Amino acid sequence: MAEPQQDWNTLPDEDFRRIFRDWVDANCPAELRFMRKQRPLFDEVAEWYHALANKGWLAPTWPQAYGGMGLNPAKHMIYVEEWARLGCPRIPDHGIGLTGPLLLQYGTDEQRAYYLPRILSGEHVWCQGYSEPNSGSDLASLKTSAVRDGDEFVVNGQKIWTTLAHCANWILLLVRTRKVEGKRQEGISVLLVDLRTPGVRIRPIPNLREEADFCEVFFDDVPVPAGNLVGEVDQGWTLAKSVLGHERIFLGAPTRPEYALARLETLAEATGKFEDKAFLSRYARHRLDVYDLGSAFERFAKVLRAGGDLEADVSVLKIFNTELYQRITEEMLEIAGEAARFEDDLDAGDTKVDAMNLFLDSRAPAIFGGSNEIQRNILAKAVLRLPG
Amino acid sequence: MPQTMFDDEEGTLGMLRESVASFAEQNPGAKALRARRAAETDLDADLWRGMAEAGWLGLLLPEELGGSGLGLAEQAVLSETLGRSLLTEPLAQLVVFSSVLLKRVAESNARTALANGIADGSRIVSPVWQGSDAELSDVSAEPRPDGGYALSGSYHFVSAPHSATDFLAIARSPDGLILVSIDAAADGISVTARPTVDGSRLGHVTLKDVVVSASQVLAKGSAVQAALDEAIEVTRFALAAELAGIASRALEIAVAYTRDRVQFGKPIASFQAVQHRLVDMWGDAEFACAAVVNAADAARDETARATSLAILAAKARAGDAAVSVTRRAVHLHGAMGFTDECDIGLYLKRAINLNATLGQPEVLRLQFVALERAAA
Incomplete structure (x- = not known):
């Protein structure tokens, strides 16, 4: 049973930061810090997951009545900052960050009572079933169908790029419940689907790093109880879109570029590259890009701290962040010289730098969560109000 | 659309923004720039007077020196809005630079006169300190028996070289660096200017045994x-x-x-x-x-x-x-x-x-x- 929570939001920021940091530092296992893997499997980080759950700190933004910490966005930013600073591993968090908030906002009392405790206990591990082979950037064209048959929906189709599906047992599924002419965003619904149901098949896809962190998921006449529908039928697009609130700022947090820059510095120190004027000039650019990303992040963080809401313009951070992460890892390969062709880590004095690992990892963030080209399309419309 | 965002509880910054915007409506920046370019001058005296009347030239100067004692947020909003409006008079180069120099030196009659003149627009004070490589120039200052100096050498990249009424000059003396004010009409000063790409002019100021009295010496040494x-x-x-x-x-x-x-x-x-x-x-x-x-x-x-x-x-x-x-x-x-x-x-x-x-x-x-x- 989780420990009772106090009202964290009335604490001064620095007190909250200290309390959170001290406990995390004392309780997050050392061998899980700064993991090479960006998306560890549930079993690999289960100890940390359960430690957070027992402390009552697993779900920072859920209301305390539902087992969360009830943090406001300002305190949540501190939570995320300290988490990153201490190098804690990412936990499979689709239940915490996606299914939970969706049920809190749109679920029935029965759904909340059933699913939320099972997320906190780790009994249910969730994944997100959105993309399909022909519906990636153009998500609204999705075709996986759910046809009502008595007390059930029968689901047929295929999802892809489903992160961590192979260690999940539940999937939050976007399905087409009605074929519509014209406005394709209509006729989409959200279903909660048990992945252990007969007719579901999961195939992991090795990524560029030769790790399996995303999957294909096939649905062949999969029966889903009608009670597993979230919200109104055919209204799922609006639900799915509205669930991301202030969390969008975290896609732009400078954490990854900062980490990569520190690794670049280690490699450059060890190889004497700081004596090279051409390198120094390029390094200075990366350094200032990271610094200025911090200033830009702060511009949006101030809005949240003042109690305001983020608007579409926050995705400028995601674009800059992910492209900067790529530039820094490209620089690592550049200064690695002939050694850039090795798959394993590079020698850097008495330590090693995982240049290739980071380079390959940095290919993904500019694609997921809406590719940077899609982000630019959205900004063109929503911020610059350019004609379609 | 992009804009600096500061806390502005008292509304000062908003008012400053509006004041520059309405000034720019009366005096469109592009038009003024073209006029100044055609006239081959380094400063638009009418605009300058208007900017002084608006209180912008004394923004950073403390109140006891005739300014309004405001800070960097106010300066940022003023400069940003001037940039937006293409009001291209050399406010940063002349006024911001000189204001900081004067704030940092000890009290004196010369300092008070310069600061008051900057704030009310009656004096156009141009800082001179750069050599041809844009670093500190090698203009030398020979001590004189009366406590003054005689300056010789060249300054480059000088803003408003012809319009300046005073130069705020840094020179190398046997006593270390000195900061002095020089009457722009003093004997021994010659000025040439080159056009800048944005329709203004930057000067090359040559000093030959230009005499400054002890009262014009504002600071010496590491200060x-x-x-x-x-x-x-x-x-x-x-x-x-x-x-x-x-x-x-x-x-x-x-x-x-x-x-x-x-x-x-x-x-x-x-x-x-x-x-x-x-x-x-x-x-x-x-x-x-x-x-x-x-x-x-x-x-x-x-x-x-x-x-x-x-x-x-x-x-x-x-x-x-x-x-x-x-x-x-x-x-x-x-x-x-x-x-x-x-x-x-x-x-x-x-x-x-x-x-x-x-x-x-x-x-x-x-x-x-x-x-x-x-x-x-």
């Missing part, structure tokens, strides 16, 4: 270097804000133009290639504004070193943003952008001038890294 360093820093900050304003406004102009311009039966702003360009320009201008705010925040809340880093970053970011946004904005105007009649080219030229003033981005970035790594 001069400290004052100079701070003047450079705060002026860079003001330039960064002005550049951020230029970037933001040039983006808006490009958005408006591409929405209006129809080709293939549609506004060219509806094409994805153009849209993504505009979004990147917008992002660059947003980052420039955020860097300026970060520098002002650092100056208020953090150490001198952290402030130095933040200002180096802001000037580099805003300079790059202004030059590259205006360059892309010219391109998006097509052939129109290549005409002198279209204002967008003036924004580009202004950005080039300010970006080159007191350190281009590459130099500033290397300074940032050197400062950061030295302390590490």
Whole structure:
């Protein structure tokens, strides 16, 4: 049973930061810090997951009545900052960050009572079933169908790029419940689907790093109880879109570029590259890009701290962040010289730098969560109000 | 659209923004720039008087020196709005620089007279200190028996060289660096000027045994270097804000133009290639504004070193943003952008001038890294 929570939001920021940091530092296992893997499997980080759950700190933004910490966005930013600073591993968090908030906002009392405790206990591990082979950037064209048959929906189709599906047992599924002419965003619904149901098949896809962190998921006449529908039928697009609130700022947090820059510095120190004027000039650019990303992040963080809401313009951070992460890892390969062709880590004095690992990892963030080209399309419309 | 965002509980900053905007409506910047360029002068005396009446020239000076004693956030908003409005009189180069120098030196009649003159616009004070390499010049000051000096040598990159009533000069003497005020009409001074790309003029001021009395000596020794360093820093900050304003406004102009311009039966702003360009320009201008705010925040809340880093970053970011946004904005105007009649080219030229003033981005970035790594 989780420990009772106090009202964290009335604490001064620095007190909250200290309390959170001290406990995390004392309780997050050392061998899980700064993991090479960006998306560890549930079993690999289960100890940390359960430690957070027992402390009552697993779900920072859920209301305390539902087992969360009830943090406001300002305190949540501190939570995320300290988490990153201490190098804690990412936990499979689709239940915490996606299914939970969706049920809190749109679920029935029965759904909340059933699913939320099972997320906190780790009994249910969730994944997100959105993309399909022909519906990636153009998500609204999705075709996986759910046809009502008595007390059930029968689901047929295929999802892809489903992160961590192979260690999940539940999937939050976007399905087409009605074929519509014209406005394709209509006729989409959200279903909660048990992945252990007969007719579901999961195939992991090795990524560029030769790790399996995303999957294909096939649905062949999969029966889903009608009670597993979230919200109104055919209204799922609006639900799915509205669930991301202030969390969008975290896609732009400078954490990854900062980490990569520190690794670049280690490699450059060890190889004497700081004596090279051409390198120094390029390094200075990366350094200032990271610094200025911090200033830009702060511009949006101030809005949240003042109690305001983020608007579409926050995705400028995601674009800059992910492209900067790529530039820094490209620089690592550049200064690695002939050694850039090795798959394993590079020698850097008495330590090693995982240049290739980071380079390959940095290919993904500019694609997921809406590719940077899609982000630019959205900004063109929503911020610059350019004609379609 | 991009703009610096400061806390403004009392509404001072909003009023300042409005005051510059209404001034610019009366005195359109592009028109004034073209007039000054045609007249081959280095300063528009009418505009300058108007800016003094608006209270902008005494903004950083303390009240006892005739100013309003405001801070960096106010200076940022003023400079940013001047940049947006293409009001290109050398306020940062003359007034910000001189105000910091005068704030840092001991009380004297000469100091009071100069400061009051700056604030009310009756004196145009131009700081002179750079040599041909833009570093500290080697102008030498020979001590005289009366406690004064005789100065000889050349200053480069001098703003308003012909319009200046006084020079605030830094020279090398046997007593170390000295800061002196010189009457621009003094014997032994000769001035030549070259046109700048944005329709102003920069001077080359040569001194031959120019005599200054003891009462004109404002500071000596290490205090001069400290004052100079701070003047450079705060002026860079003001330039960064002005550049951020230029970037933001040039983006808006490009958005408006591409929405209006129809080709293939549609506004060219509806094409994805153009849209993504505009979004990147917008992002660059947003980052420039955020860097300026970060520098002002650092100056208020953090150490001198952290402030130095933040200002180096802001000037580099805003300079790059202004030059590259205006360059892309010219391109998006097509052939129109290549005409002198279209204002967008003036924004580009202004950005080039300010970006080159007191350190281009590459130099500033290397300074940032050197400062950061030295302390590490």
